[in-house]
Amino acid sequence: MGTAIRTQQHPHDDAPDTAEDFARLATLSDGPERRALRDELVRLWLPMAERIAVRFRGRGESLEDLYQVAALGLVKAVDHFDPARGGAFEAYAVPTITGEIKRHFRDHMWTLHVPRRVQDLRNRVRRAVKELGQSSSGPQPTVAEIAAYAHLTEQEVRTGMEALECFSALSLEAEMPGTDGYALGDALGGPDPGFDTVVDREAVKPCLQALPERERTILYLRFFRGMTQSSIAEQLGISQMHVSRLLSGCFAHLREEILAESHGEAHEEVPAEAHAGAHAGVRTH
Helix, strand or coil, rough: CCCCCCCEEEEECCCCCCCHHHHHHHHCCCCHHHHHHHHHHHHHHHHHHHHHHHHCCCCCCCCHHHHHHHHHHHHHHHHCCCCCHHHHHHHHHHHHHHHHHHHHHHHHHHCCCCHHHHHHHHHHHHHHHHHHHHHHHCCCHHHHHHHHHHCCHHHHHHHHHHHHHHHCCCCCCCCCCCCCEEEHHCCCCCCCCCHHHHHHHHHHHHHHHCCCCCHHHHHHHHHHHCCCCHHHHHHHHCCHHHHHHHHHHHHHHHHHHHHHCCCCCCCCCCCCHHHHHHHCCCCCC
């Protein structure tokens, strides 16, 4: 049996009369004849699918890719259309193809994940701005004007306008407008080592306060006043070797205390002389 398909006058030149052929397709079992008829139906209705795809051009996707998505939607429409329901194929195919294209934009074109409701608001706001701009040569429409035209609240309009910037992302290497080679990435901060310093100081502060006064003084002079060991020894009236040994002892004691605290171990009892000097404190600035 051949697969010739009749055509008749229609408001759209790309809409052939294929009602009888869809009815015959439904009666055929899978095989060469059915596949040939199916392929011929897809070929004849392809101009309509491409007409629908053209409506979505200028939205960040190439027209060739839109044609492919529309063709996929057309194939699905041909495969799932049931002529026994009594409806025209075009009435079934148009929303099927349109939905396939919209799903493509929603799933593959948005750089940021945006809820479907917000995407719909974006589309309504974009369409309203475009139509208001065509009907007026004045300034850009206000939020209130867009809301009234699109039958939205002003908050919904603001949400849709924010989503206008979410369809694609700007590269961190892109030059910022009005700058001389200044990229967006240049404005991003990096890790601040000062935060680690704050954490370290807070962790060691109780241990420092528990040291004898002389050790606290030596640590203060060495690390907050920047004095050398020989200068400290001269000021305190002790030898430089003694200062070196005291510093090494302080380091070992502080390390042991901090490690014990981090592992949840109990601190060893602080010597009595440490209690006597604990209230003096150690300056940390």
